[in-house]
Structure formats: structure tokens, C-alpha cells
Amino acid sequence: MEAVREYWIQISSAIASFMFVWATLQDLYPIQMVRYQLERVWCKVEAYFDPYVHIRFNEYIGYRRSEAFAAIETYLGSKSISQAKELKGHVVKHTQNLVLTMGEAEDLREIFRGRKLWWASRKTKPEGQAISFYPQSDTARRYYKLTFRKEDREVVTGEYLSYVLEQGKAMQLRSQQRRLYTNNPSSQWYDCKKNLWSHVAFQHPSTFDTLAMDSAKKAEIVKDLTAFSEGREYYERVGKAWKRGYLLHGPPGTGKSTMIAAIANFMKYDIYDLELTAVMDNMELRKLLTETSSKSIIVIEDIDCSIDLTGDRKKKRSSSNSATSAAGQFLGLEKAGSNDQNESKVTLSGLLNFIDGLWSACGSERIIIFTTNHLDRLDPALIRRGRMDLHIEMSYCTFEAFKVLAKNYTGLESHALFDKIGRMLPEVEMSPADVAEQLMARSKHVDADECLGGLVRALEAAKIKQRAEKGKKRREERPGGSNRPLNRIRNILGWKRQKSSSENKS
Numbered sequence: 001m002e003a004v005r006e007y008w009i010q011i012s013s014a015i016a017s018f019m020f021v022w023a024t025l026q027d028l029y030p031i032q033m034v035r036y037q038l039e040r041v042w043c044k045v046e047a048y049f050d051p052y053v054h055i056r057f058n059e060y061i062g063y064r065r066s067e068a069f070a071a072i073e074t075y076l077g078s079k080s081i082s083q084a085k086e087l088k089g090h091v092v093k094h095t096q097n098l099v100l101t102m103g104e105a106e107d108l109r110e111i112f113r114g115r116k117l118w119w120a121s122r123k124t125k126p127e128g129q130a131i132s133f134y135p136q137s138d139t140a141r142r143y144y145k146l147t148f149r150k151e152d153r154e155v156v157t158g159e160y161l162s163y164v165l166e167q168g169k170a171m172q173l174r175s176q177q178r179r180l181y182t183n184n185p186s187s188q189w190y191d192c193k194k195n196l197w198s199h200v201a202f203q204h205p206s207t208f209d210t211l212a213m214d215s216a217k218k219a220e221i222v223k224d225l226t227a228f229s230e231g232r233e234y235y236e237r238v239g240k241a242w243k244r245g246y247l248l249h250g251p252p253g254t255g256k257s258t259m260i261a262a263i264a265n266f267m268k269y270d271i272y273d274l275e276l277t278a279v280m281d282n283m284e285l286r287k288l289l290t291e292t293s294s295k296s297i298i299v300i301e302d303i304d305c306s307i308d309l310t311g312d313r314k315k316k317r318s319s320s321n322s323a324t325s326a327a328g329q330f331l332g333l334e335k336a337g338s339n340d341q342n343e344s345k346v347t348l349s350g351l352l353n354f355i356d357g358l359w360s361a362c363g364s365e366r367i368i369i370f371t372t373n374h375l376d377r378l379d380p381a382l383i384r385r386g387r388m389d390l391h392i393e394m395s396y397c398t399f400e401a402f403k404v405l406a407k408n409y410t411g412l413e414s415h416a417l418f419d420k421i422g423r424m425l426p427e428v429e430m431s432p433a434d435v436a437e438q439l440m441a442r443s444k445h446v447d448a449d450e451c452l453g454g455l456v457r458a459l460e461a462a463k464i465k466q467r468a469e470k471g472k473k474r475r476e477e478r479p480g481g482s483n484r485p486l487n488r489i490r491n492i493l494g495w496k497r498q499k500s501s502s503e504n505k506s
């Protein structure tokens, strides 16, 4: 009996000592801490023996949806069509495109350059939520886990992941509604907490098929665009930033804006319509540039009206002796605000940096387009080949362009008046916009004869007007001009003589 009592006393004192040590340990090391340390050690041991590497891509970083996750989701969606048992589908806003993504407990195997990789789509359990039979709460976060062998680490992190992100983003662009951006005046960035760019959905029906211009020129542009979009390796090899510059020039209404829309639709790019007069200085221009996305077109319309090229040239000349300002110009560090005026101070050098300075290389696959109605007003430095790689002249309406417009607006591919129009067009400067205006009459239920007859009359009227204007200009350009009374009389007589002889001829 005594022995049993002794035994119980020993057990009780052992338990008491254990409880005391346990309580002291808990004070020093809370139980969560101990568990955490044990888990860390376990992870290290496991990682040491595990032949695989795992990379996890969470859906959210803080409260922001991760761009990488979205691109991977799109990429895996396209791959999982043939492998996954469960897929999720949704239709993209404003488009009829159906996008499929991988289900939430799916696995997918992929082979890249002979290496095996495994993707898993999973959801985390919401913190502190008990396991229940109810659908998971919205706080559960999705993630993708990529698993590969340790020896493939370099290929996967170096090549494979950038390939996946690039492919995913390209697929997103193809399925997404594209956007037309415009820059907000800088005063609004801070005052109204606005972004640098505002956007609307870009929906323009123009394509290269509906664009009225010489077919050889069109084919050349399409070829150039295709080579550009497939030129990633080429640009890497020659060490050039992956971008291209187009200069569209020609009289008003010849289709420069229409061409930009056709390019955007062909390439499936977003458009950034940059209003230079709303940009305060070169610094802001650079900020705007860095906020544009890849696979986009940056447009500056009427470039000759947007920047004071003459003032800039003067400024450049005065600062050309300073070594620091020259280096600053090259690096885009020149501070346009250094002169005393307060209006928009974007300078030619700022613009040149925008096109091909160091900052222009951030982001890739970008097309920069300038348009102008006055090619002769542009500084040669701005449009030299290499900066503006392709100069595209948009001309007055030719017969070939007319046939495209006739098909677009009237559905006609031939008509008795086509020959007459074909003979008249080379003699008259009429823009495709004016020709289109005449052909629009067809939409008002005017018949084809009347519609094309209207165009013929408009061409005749334009021919007479242009001839009169040319005659007037010629007279004004003669020595002495038309101001001196004798010259004026001579001009009138000369004109009458010309007129009567041309009438006799006709």
C-alpha cells in the first residue's frame, strides 16, 4: 500500500514538474512559435530531399489582382482544353469571345524543350474558417503551383516563365476588348486623383480591306507589320528595342486616322492617342511613356501643330556648347522647365528621346505613329529613317482607291460611269473623304446612277475651282505680283487670252 502511495506521489510530482516546465516554456516560446519553428525545420528537411522545385503564383498581391496570375490563367486555359476534366468559361465584356480557364482542383502536365513541368490549380482555405460542407467563402484565394525538377531551374525561370507570361498576355489581348487611351492634363493627376491615361472601348470597323489606297502600298504595310509582330528574335539579335515608327503624311481627309484604326485592328493593339499640347514638359512625356503597355500604338496626330520645332531648335543651339546638357539630352534628363516660360515645354529633344531614347525601350512591341498634313514643316531629325522607319504617303483619291470606296459604300464593283470617273480622278485633287461623302448618298436610297452622277458633278466642279485657284496663284507669283495696275491689266488680258484659246481648243 505504502509502495503504491509512493508511486503516485512520484507520478504527481513528475506531472507537476512537467506542467511547470511546459508553462515556463510557453511563456518563453508560445506554442505557435514552436509549431512554426518545427514547420520551418521540417520544410528545410523536406526541401533538401525533395528533387522538385515549386513556384506559387497567388491570385492577389495585397488587394490587387496579380497580372502574372491572370496571364498564367489564360495560358493554362488554352492548354487545359485537351487535358482538364473541369473547365470554367466566361464571356468577355463587350465582345462575344468565350474564355475558358482551368477548374479549381485540376492538374496539367506540360513539356517544354524536353523538360517535364506540372501545373496545379488550387484554392487556399480561408484563415480561421472551419471545414464545412458549404461552398467555400469568397475569402478563399486561388493560386497556381508550378512544379519542376531542380536541374531544370534555369530553363524554367529563364525561358519558360517569360514564354508563358508573354503567350498569356497575347491571348488576353486577342480575347479582350481593346482600348483607346488619351492622356489627362497633368493638373488632374493630383487634383482629382486621376490616372495619367483615361480610356474608352476601342471599336472602329476600319480594316485594310476597307482602306482605300494603292494595293501595292497596302501590301507593303501589311508585310511590314507582320514582320514586326514576328520580329522578337530579330530585335533581340541586333540589339534594338522592339518598336517601329510610322509617319503618315498627306492632305486632310486622305485617311490617316482611318489607317491607324486599320493598323490597330490588324495588330490587335491598344491605341494611346497622345495630345502633346496637354503635356507640360519632357519629364511628363517620359512618365506617360512608361505608363503605356506593350502591344500598343502611340499616336501623335498633327505633329507639326503639337510642338514648336523652331523654338526648340533655337534652344538647342544655345545650349549646344554645354557638355552636360548634351548628355542630359541623350539620357532624356534635360529639364525643359529650365527656361522661364510656363506653357507646354515639350521640346524636340524631349520628343526624340521619347521615340528612341533609353526610356523608349521599356515595354516592347510598340508602334509610334506621327501624322501630319505638312511634311515640309517637320524637322528632318524627327522623321529620319530609323526613327520613323516607314513614311506612308496618303494621297488624293486614285481610281484604285475609288473602287474600294465604291464597293464599301455602294456595293458596286462596276458601272458605266466608272470609266469616266477613272479619267477624271487624275485631273482633280479630291480626298477619299470627299469621294466617300458623295457615295454616302447611296445610303439615303439614292440609286447607283444618281449617286455616281453626283460624284461626277462634284469632280467637275472641283476641277473648275482648282484650275481657277491655280491660275490665281500663278498670276500672284509672277514678278511684280498682281498689285501693280499695269501687271493687273496684263494678267487679266493674259488670263482672257488663255481662256479664249482653251475655249477654242475645246
Ligand SMILES: Nc1ncnc2c1ncn2[C@@H]1O[C@H](COP(=O)(O)OP(=O)(O)OP(=O)(O)O)[C@@H](O)[C@H]1O
Pocket: 210, 211, 212, 213, 250, 251, 252, 253, 254, 255, 256, 257, 258, 259, 373, 394, 431, 432, 433, 434, 436
Ligand atoms: N483612304 C481612305 N479609305 C477609306 N476611307 C477613308 C479614306 N480616307 C478618308 N476616308 C473616310 O473619310 C473620313 C475622314 O478620314 P480621316 O479622318 O481618316 O482622314 P485624315 O487624313 O486623318 O484627316 P485629317 O488630316 O483631317 O485628320 C473617314 O472617316 C473615312 O470614312
